[in-house]
Structures are given as C-alpha cells and as structure tokens.
Amino acid sequence: GAGVSQSPSNKVTEKGKDVELRCDPISGHTALYWYRQRLGQGLEFLIYFQGNSAPDKSGLPSDRFSAERTGESVSTLTIQRTQQEDSAVYLCASSLVSGGPQHFGDGTRLSIL
Amino acid sequence: QQQVKQSPQSLIVQKGGISIINCAYENTAFDYFPWYQQFPGKGPALLIAIRPDVSEKKEGRFTISFNKSAKQFSLHIMDSQPGDSATYFCAASKGTSGTYKYIFGTGTRLKVLA
Numbered sequence: 189g190a191g192v193s194q195s196p197s198n199k200v201t202e203k204g205k206d207v208e209l210r211c212d213p214i215s216g217h218t219a220l221y222w223y224r225q226r227l228g229q230g231l232e233f234l235i236y237f238q239g240n241s242a243p244d245k246s247g248l249p250s251d252r253f254s255a256e257r258t259g260e261s262v263s264t265l266t267i268q269r270t271q272q273e274d275s276a277v278y279l280c281a282s283s284l285v286s287g288g289p290q291h292f293g294d295g296t297r298l299s300i301l
Numbered sequence: 302q303q304q305v306k307q308s309p310q311s312l313i314v315q316k317g318g319i320s321i322i323n324c325a326y327e328n329t330a331f332d333y334f335p336w337y338q339q340f341p342g343k344g345p346a347l348l349i350a351i352r353p354d355v356s357e358k359k360e361g362r363f364t365i366s367f368n369k370s371a372k373q374f375s376l377h378i379m380d381s382q383p384g385d386s387a388t389y390f391c392a393a394s395k396g397t398s399g400t401y402k403y404i405f406g407t408g409t410r411l412k413v414l415a
Contacts, residue, residue, distance in 0.1 A: 231403070
C-alpha cells in the first residue's frame with residue numbers, strides 16, 4: 189500500500205500479557221516514529237528510528253516497552269506485562285528522511301482488561 | 302520548555318465561517334511547525350506546515366500564521382465546511398537537528414454546523 193500500515197488495528201488482552209504491535213512504513217522512508225495517544229489527548233512521542241538504529245528512546249515510559257526495526261522496513265513495538273494504564277492508541281509514523289514531514293498510520297487500539 | 306499549548310479545546314463554527322486555532326511554544330530551538338487533522342478512528346493527516354523563516358503560509362482554505370517573537374502560531378480555516386469537523390493538532394519539532402520528534406498540542410475538536 190501507499191501509506192503507513194499498522195497491525196493489528198485492535199488488540200484486547202489481559203493485564204500481565206505481552207503484546208506486539210507492528211508497523212510497515214511507507215516504502216523508502218528511512219525514519220520511523222512511535223507515538224501513544226491516550227483517549228482524548230494529544231500524541232506522546234515514544235521512540236525514533238533512523239534506519240534500524242534508535243537514536244532517541246527517551247519517550248519509552250518504562251523498561252516494559254521496547255521496539256526494534258528491521259533495516260529500513262518493519263518495526264515492532266513490544267509491551268511486556270501489560271498494565272491497564274497501557275490502554276491507548278499506538279501510532280506509527282514514517283518520513284522519507286529525518287526531519288521530513290511525518291506520515292501516520294491509523295494506529296493500533298490497545299485495550300487492557 | 303518542551304510543551305506546546307493549544308487552544309481552544311473545542312470550537313463550534315457555522316458553515317462558511319472562519320475557524321481559528323492557536324498554539325504557543327517555549328523552546329526557541331523548534332524550527333518546524335506542522336498541523337494535523339484527525340478523524341475518529343483514523344491516524345493524523347498532515348494538513349500544512351511552516352518554518353520560522355516565513356510569517357504566513359497558505360494552502361487552499363488553510364493558512365498558518367506564525368509570530369516568531371511571540372512564539373505563537375495559528376491555523377485559520379476559511380469558509381469552514383461540515384467536512385472539516387475533526388480534531389486538529391499543532392506540533393513542533395527541531396527539524397534540522399536532534400531527533401525530529403514532534404511535540405504535540407492537546408488538540409482542538411472542531412465542529413462545523415451545516
């Protein structure tokens with residue numbers, strides 16, 4: 189597809205379980221970002237990738253959160269031992285080059301029971 | 302210093318009217334200011350963006366006004382239409398250095414009445 193693709197679109201899981209969220213950026217985009225959007229709020233930065241390295245992980249809320257990226261392609265955000273406060277929409281964005289306009293996917297809505 | 306303050310939280314405008322949303326920032330290192338439009342269940346879509354070397358940028362019905370000395374910028378939607386009803390977010394970043402992450406405002410929910 190032409191845009192940023194995220195899967196799954198919705199995920200419901202029990203507290204304490206691990207979840208993996210996937211992002212397929214726009215082809216050729218070297219920079220990739222993860223953000224979190226809590227209900228009715230703005231977006232919070234989580235992590236930034238340039239290629240497969242992560243120069244800025246400063247937004248990851250705890251060590252339960254991690255992310256990786258394969259080359260200049262797919263990225264996965266992993267949340268271990270999920271807590272109810274992790275419930276949010278997780279959004280991925282990519283840009284052709286770092287500093288360029290960021291294009292967002294439709295997000296994964298994560299609900300922790 | 303990393304905050305971007307956005308107002309109003311919500312806005313109701315008559316069809317054909319002008320919608321104005323304001324944002325203010327503290328960090329003078331910010332040098333890229335995009336606006337995003339978000340419909341329910343969808344990701345934010347880039348509307349228009351500006352850099353501080355210009356005071357205004359217009360694209361169709363959307364205009365950004367930028368006041369570098371006041372550290373403020375605003376989005377004007379001319380001839381507002383019911384299809385413009387959405388949530389709008391301003392953002393700021395250090396686009397020429399650093400990590401390029403966006404700092405977002407808290408959003409403005411716009412409703413345009415038919």
